[in-house]
Amino acid sequence: MASSPSRSRNLSLAKESLTGSSYLDDHLEYKSHQSGPSTSIDGVMDQPTRRPRHTMSNASLTSRRSISAISPSPMVAQESSTVYTISHTNCVREPGGPARLVATIYYNSASPRHPHIHPDQSPPGRAIDRIPVPEIVEGSAPTTSIAEYPLEPPAPEPEPLDHLYGAYISQLCLTHFLSTLDSLLIHNRSEERRLTSSHRCLAPDPVKPRVMEVTFSPAPNSEYLPFPLISKHESIYKFEREWNCEIVLQPSTVYRRHKRLCVFDMDSTLIQQEVIDEIAAFIGVKEAVAAITERAMNGELDFASSLKARVALLKGVPSHVFEHLKPKLVITPGAKELCKCLKRLGFTLAVLSGGFQPLADWLAGQLGLDHAFANHLIVDPKTETLTGELDPSCPIVDAQHKRNLLISLASGKDIPLAQTMAVGDGANDIPMLQTAGLGVAWKAKSKVQMEAPARLNIGESMLDLIYLLGVTKEEVDELLRD
Template sequence: MASSPASKSKRPSFAKGSLVRSSSYLDDHLEYRSHQTGPATSIDGIIEQPAALSSNAVSNLSLTSSKSIGAIAPSPTRDIESVHTLSHTNCVQDKAAAGRLVATIYYNANQPSHPHPHPDQSPYSRPTPADTLPAPAIAEGSAPTSNISDYPLEPQGPEPEPLDHIYGPYISQLCLTHFLATLDSLLIHNAPDQRRLLSTHRCLAPDTSKPRIMEVTFSPPPNPTYLPFNLVSKHESIYKFEREWNCEVILQPSSIFRRYKRLCVFDMDSTLIQQEVIDEIAAFIGVQDQVSAITARAMNGELDFSASLKARVALLKGVPSDVFERLRPKITITPGARELCKALKRLGLQLAVLSGGFQPLADWLAGELGLDYAFANHLLADPETQTLTGELDPDHPIVNAEYKQKLLISLASGKGIPLAQTMAVGDGANDIPMLMTAGLGVAWRAKNKVQMEAPARLNVGKSMLDLVYLLGLTESEIKELLAD
């Protein structure tokens, strides 16, 4: 039975001219949405054209061409007009349009948020004499310090309410919509014709219903005079979004060089491996506490790296020169490092380790992971006593921050690789110059100072293999790369 006109008028309409733009904020920002201002051509009109219509008449349809073919009225059973065009922003770009950016969003699946427990459910609700309250602590990665005794006396600002435990422990549609709204708020200082946010997104892992990693391509970027690209990811709005949705965002320019890297360099200690080698060596002679204290300050940028390295090496005098062979069974390669290197090698990248550690272990690690180059510091050994002298070999330069940067530039230029096609991964203050020089520099679970200064940071990855997603690969493509 046909609906009466009165009943139809009560239903919402999303056709052209309707007061309602779309069903959600997300739909408003999809670049596939038609932007026509004149009469629209429906997809039914294209399909139902007579056979005499020339083939190029269809291909000439665009956002502005609607004269050659009139709109076909919707059938009586339809309540919503679905309007389409055969061209969109991604295919036919405005030559004067600003560049596009790519945001890779990682959900922290390792530590999903949970709602605050009811007081009655708290383990401290019925205290006993043996119960003790947990010591106050600051979340790892907080800036500028994680030492609560160094915190200022004024109270901390309130943390944003976590939302992922309400809408799902993954990148939900509301999370994505909130991200687009956050980006839209950054366009306030753009020119009037550069304030319409256009975006597309892809779910990279693990699936399209509950994605852990999502890639969002959007344009235009914020006005660089107001907010330069290197500061967009550090904007307070982005930081607040990350805290609310328990995720991290890495921004890159949308270019061919983002997808096709040719060189990747890594730090070794606390990056490709989970130990600081010099601390492990110090344990042999009982000076681990002294060396570890210097190492921590050096990695946080509090001490000059070269001077601190010499001071630490001096404490190793008398250690057996075969200490590196003894250490190998104790070295733990970071989870995902093997798979990451295998995937990158199959993509054709040159790989190198640039380490402030020592050459024997760097060479061993290069063999384990299939790296092409290994650069590290050289220790002197006494051939008579077969022990370390506590000195560095003067014939080899110290692999400090400046030398790591020079090695990156040298390796790239030697292979004719633009720096835009390079990638660097590290965690210490001595890695900052190479992270800033590479086309993509990622602070992997790094020290606070490094996270604040590096172009990108990743703390929430399940393993180092998650770095491959920054090249735009999907989980199925990564599995194909790793297949034997």
């Protein structure tokens, strides 16, 4: 079996003339079928003598920053037409070995940073075309005004490496990620500084993958970098910007793959609008209500107080306003497919909304959800209009109540919190996101992205969330098949 390169600085991407193998092939956890010479004992014996790519010295085994590579070719014995294959040794962790983490890498193929694959393929410029004014990202420099710099201003963005090496998760992108992980092990004990990893493509193309799953160990020293902060480390953030991708980190446990309960926020998550703003637009007070909504979702206002203030502006609205709104609500792309897949996997699904019960019930029916919890408005039976008040007999579905509902639903079905998942976008979703086994801020407000365990902004379909469970595109297609 071929030995590994000794250090991450000397990663080899060269192809073998005989097998087509590369450094990254050594990290494949589930290797796809490859055409070429037979891997049976007879086939191997018939091949020319193979020269090892690398040699491993004693020094490399004790190197502080080495990345192990395991030969992808299985050891095979053929006897009576029966083939026995030894699995990749990284599939099963050694007893007492360090715990593993899983990184799901999403490439932002739905919104590439560069409109052209290569500069040479850009349309030719004309003499009358204006040169675009360079921009500096706010917060990345003391000022964003280029005119204030006497010499050369800082670069607006890091070098777009995906533009150079492929608009997908390329081999060099993955190698760079492993090197970034390796750099975070500097504070580990000497016996825990050797990074081991394996990867597999989840979707949609094994040649140009958009979603990649990387399993690695060990994790960085928790005293130096606790697990919740790894994805927020500046090295990870820089990697994401350079390669136009996003990374979600999770512990590699059976509960990651086999969750049983998922709860969703409704407004700006399962649907693309804020319901209370749509009601306000119906009566002509959208601007006043929308301003309060935005501050509440950003965590600038107490949710319960802001909700009461907005509801008060709805006094006199006909109670049939909800029927008027239902045709106007836009379900987020991929939400139906995601819920269908999760239901077929045996999930219990619920919507926990700071909106209103009639629309939460309607959405639950549209998506096949098991539970719907939202706020209840009082209707004047004489005039059949809203009174501008919340029903005092029903609790307000604020941040704390959402968290309590998650815990209650899990407890009622005897589901450990590690087997739960929560998705939301507003500040009132943060407690439930932090409580669930996997909490994902879906295209969320800045405050939520900073405090949620995971964030996902790229892509246009909520169906992308299912890849966090380790499900492949082929399996998704099977789940969606009628």
